[in-house]
Amino acid sequence: MKIKSSEFVVSNRDYKSCPKKTIPEYAFIGRSNVGKSSLINSLTKRKDLAKTSSKPGKTQLINHFIINKDWFIVDLPGYGYASISKTKREEFKKMTQEYLLKRETLVSLFVLIDIKLTPQVIDLEFMRSLGKEKIPFVIVFTKSDKIPKKNIQENLRIYKEKMLIDWETLPEIFINSIKDNEGRTKILSYIEKYNKEFYSNLD
Numbered sequence: 001m002k003i004k005s006s007e008f009v010v011s012n013r014d015y016k017s018c019p020k021k022t023i024p025e026y027a028f029i030g031r032s033n034v035g036k037s038s039l040i041n042s043l044t045k046r047k048d049l050a051k052t053s054s055k056p057g058k059t060q061l062i063n064h065f066i067i068n069k070d071w072f073i074v075d076l077p078g079y080g081y082a083s084i085s086k087t088k089r090e091e092f093k094k095m096t097q098e099y100l101l102k103r104e105t106l107v108s109l110f111v112l113i114d115i116k117l118t119p120q121v122i123d124l125e126f127m128r129s130l131g132k133e134k135i136p137f138v139i140v141f142t143k144s145d146k147i148p149k150k151n152i153q154e155n156l157r158i159y160k161e162k163m164l165i166d167w168e169t170l171p172e173i174f175i176n177s178i179k180d181n182e183g184r185t186k187i188l189s190y191i192e193k194y195n196k197e198f199y200s201n202l203d
């Protein structure tokens with residue numbers, strides 16, 4: 001899929017104020033600093049569409065971007081960021097949980113995981129909760145430029161093995177680095193396929 005246009009639409013604290021639900025959307029979530037906003041900029045080939053930072057805790061609202069005037073990308077706050085107040089952490093959690101449960105046009109959630117790390121309980125539990133609520137998701141392993149190629153395959157193998165303890169089948173998996181954008185084409189093809197399905201179901 002070619003990205004012809006990408007625009008910021010609105011930021012919200014509450015799913016109820018999000019844009020009218022008529023077009024498909026894909027949200028990005030994961031631990032703070034895992035690279036959600038950076039991946040959005042990679043997909044849209046825009047340097048500063050979503051705000052990024054080397055420090056965790058940058059994205060704090062539900063941010064809608066409209067792509068090709070046809071579908072939404074949604075940048076969400078991260079989880080697992082220890083250095084913010086408990087109140088704020090709870091607020092982010094409630095905001096994203098409600099959004100995930102109530103947003104009917106959410107086609108699929110992209111769960112981002114740092115490929116450098118061993119499987120983290122916080123991510124595994126988060127995905128388990130998605131399973132419980134039947135929220136469709138895929139995984140994007142990020143920052144693949146940070147480890148040697150052979151370690152990528154090994155870390156992936158370990159991750160899949162760990163997930164198969166809980167899951168009968170694995171979700172779709174993408175690998176990306178913002179340095180070479182290796183996963184971009186595959187991620188956009190995935191979205192294109194589901195956009196078609198979304199619109200054909202409306203016919």
Ligand code: GTP
Nearest residue numbers: 032033034035036037038053054057058059078178
């Ligand atoms: P929050 O909004 O705080 O939850 O973080 P986020 O998940 O949106 O992360 P963000 O995109 O702001 O990126 C965090 C840091 O990771 C930034 O310094 C990015 O430049 C860096 N980063 C993101 N993706 C990659 C990648 O693929 N490779 C490398 N080397 N760095 C990356």
Ligand code: MG
Nearest residue numbers: 036037058059
């Ligand atoms: Mg962010």
